[in-house]
Amino acid sequence: MYDWLNALPKAELHLHLEGTLEPELMFKLAERHGIQLPFENVEALRKAYSFNNLQEFLDLYYQGANVLRTEEDFYDLTWAYLLKCKEQNVIHTEPFFDPQTHTDRGIPFEVVLRGIQQALKDGEQKLGVTSGLILSFLRHLSEDEAQKTLDQALPFRDAFIAVGLDSSEMGHPPSKFKRVFDRARSEGFVAVAHAGEEGPPEYIWEALDLLNVVRIDHGVRAAEDERLLHRLIDQQIPLTVCPLSNTKLCVFDDMSQHNILKLLERGLKVTVNSDDPAYFGGYVTENFMALHESLGMTQDQAKRLAQNSLDARLV
Numbered sequence: 001m002y003d004w005l006n007a008l009p010k011a012e013l014h015l016h017l018e019g020t021l022e023p024e025l026m027f028k029l030a031e032r033h034g035i036q037l038p039f040e041n042v043e044a045l046r047k048a049y050s051f052n053n054l055q056e057f058l059d060l061y062y063q064g065a066n067v068l069r070t071e072e073d074f075y076d077l078t079w080a081y082l083l084k085c086k087e088q089n090v091i092h093t094e095p096f097f098d099p100q101t102h103t104d105r106g107i108p109f110e111v112v113l114r115g116i117q118q119a120l121k122d123g124e125q126k127l128g129v130t131s132g133l134i135l136s137f138l139r140h141l142s143e144d145e146a147q148k149t150l151d152q153a154l155p156f157r158d159a160f161i162a163v164g165l166d167s168s169e170m171g172h173p174p175s176k177f178k179r180v181f182d183r184a185r186s187e188g189f190v191a192v193a194h195a196g197e198e199g200p201p202e203y204i205w206e207a208l209d210l211l212n213v214v215r216i217d218h219g220v221r222a223a224e225d226e227r228l229l230h231r232l233i234d235q236q237i238p239l240t241v242c243p244l245s246n247t248k249l250c251v252f253d254d255m256s257q258h259n260i261l262k263l264l265e266r267g268l269k270v271t272v273n274s275d276d277p278a279y280f281g282g283y284v285t286e287n288f289m290a291l292h293e294s295l296g297m298t299q300d301q302a303k304r305l306a307q308n309s310l311d312a313r314l315v
């Protein structure tokens with residue numbers, strides 16, 4: 001089944017480039033820049049990847065991103081991910097990056113962007129993997145800081161297909177960013193947002209009604225609100241679901257509890273994605289495989305999930 005799932009043509013629509021930083025590359029970049037990591041070796045770092053919630057993961061993820069300093073680093077990070085896409089027949093990807101994670105450390109916006117953009121361009125030309133980059137705002141920071149990030153992005157408008165919203169969900173509802181999303185949309189950006197990962201269904205309503213998003217990232221807590229489910233089904237709003245992420249961050253206690261196949265069978269446009277594969281134990285094929293092993297996902301269901309990902313592309 002693994003080889004069959006791996007060969008299935010698919011798109012990845014929920015992937016944080018910073019979350020593809022494998023421990024081996026983290027150590028290599030640390031050495032490149034003379035940075036001392038607070039872990040003895042790759043094994044010790046991997047052992048630390050045990051989380052009780054989203055925030056525990058984010059603390060380690062932001063710490064890890066500290067080794068990303070130069071255009072070459074961002075190129076190497078992105079290229080390694082694109083090689084995985086090629087290996088797993090991900091023919092199209094729409095990755096996020098978090099500019100504020102880097103600009104707040106003094107790394108210029110254009111250094112980050114140039115490295116990523118060059119790798120994405122090479123990915124299309126040399127690997128045949130097409131892509132569209134999504135600029136994501138950090139929701140634990142202020143609206144004002146998101147506005148400044150949008151200002152920095154505008155001179156590079158054509159580099160992006162959309163804006164997104166990620167980081168600590170609880171206490172940072174989509175409504176906090178209504179004005180910056182209004183401005184982004186007036187500049188021609190499409191919008192997506194993380195909602196209903198740890199946060200309540202109300203955050204999904206806000207993402208739809210206040211931010212006017214065209215896709216919901218995660219969205220699994222929509223299952224708690226029947227009226228919301230009808231809305232998502234009627235409008236065929238795609239949900240970019242991340243099964244391994246949801247179990248690693250204890251959104252579900254166990255993969256056998258995951259609701260993705262129930263949502264699929266109810267008619268929601270759900271897709272399978274890896275979120276932060278270096279931290280959660282697998283890329284897209286491993287996510288599909290976990291659904292097969294723990295939920296008995298059939299080949300027919302896998303085909304429909306993969307087709308949903310191709311249909312839900314923004315470009």
Ligand SMILES: Nc1ncnc2[nH]cnc12
Nearest residue numbers: 016166167168194275276
């Ligand atoms: N799963 C996730 N939820 C929110 N923000 C993130 N940033 C990286 N991964 C994330």
Ligand SMILES: [Zn+2]
Nearest residue numbers: 016166194275
């Ligand atoms: Zn995410």
